[in-house]
Amino acid sequence: MFQINAKKLGFAFGLTGALIYIGCMIVMTTTGKEGSITFFNNLLHGLDTTTIIRMDVPLTEALFGFVQTFILGWLMGACIGTFYNLQIKNK
Template sequence: MLQINVKKLGFAFGFTGALLYLGCIIVMLTAGKEGTVTFFNNLLHGLDTSSIIRMDVPLLDAFFGIIQTFILGWLVGACVAAFYNAQINVIK
C-alpha cells in the first residue's frame, strides 16, 4: 500500500478549512444577518443560530480565525496521514 505524504495532506485539509472559512465570510457579507441565519439554520438541520451569529466581526478577528482554521486543519490532516501510515506499516 502507498503511504500518504503527511505535509501534503495536512496542507490540503488546512487549505480546505480556510476556504470554508472564507466562504462563511462571503455568505455573511452578501446575505446580511437574516440571510446568514437562514443559511446556517438550513445547513445545520434547523438548529436556530440566530442567537450565536455575530455580524460585527472585526477584520483582525477574521484574519486570525482563518489562520487558526488553517492550522487546525493542517494538524487534523497530518494526523490522519500519520495514523494511516502507521497502520499500514503495522499490517506489513
Template sequence: MKYKKLGFAFGLTGALIYLGCIIVMATAGREETITFFNNLLHGLDTTNIIRMDVPLLEVFFGIVQTFILGWLIGACVAAFYNAQIKVKNRNIL
C-alpha cells in the same frame, strides 16, 4: 501518504470553507445568513450566535487558526494511516 501535503490540503480546505462563510455573511443580510446556517446545521437555531460585526483582525486570526487546525488534523490522519499500513505490511511478511 505524505503528512505535510495532506495537512496542507486539510488546512487549505478549512480556510476556503471559512472564506465561504465570510462571503455568505458579507453578501447576505443577517436574516438570510441565519437561515443559511440554520439549514446547513440541520435546523440548529443560530440566531443567538451569529455576529455580523466581526472585526477584521478577528477574521484574520480565525482563518489562520482554522488553517492550523486543519493542517494538524490532516497530518494526524496521514500519520495514523501510515502507521496502520506499516503494521499491516509487517503482519503480511
C-alpha cells in the same frame, strides 16, 4: 499499500478549511444577518443560529480565525496521514 505524505495531506485539509472559512465570510457579507441566519439554519438542520450569529466581527478577529482554521485543518490532515502510515507499517 501506498504511504500518504502527511504534510501534503495536512496542507490539503488546511486549505479546504480556509476555503470554507472564506465561503462563510462571503455568505455573511453578501446576505446580511437575516440571510446568514436562514442559510446556517438550513445548513445545520435542527440548530437555531439566531442567537449566535454576530455580524460585527473585527477584521483582526476574522484573520486570526482564518489562520487558526488553516492550522487546525493542517494538524488534522497531518495526524490522519501519520496514523494511516503507522497502520500500514504494522501490517
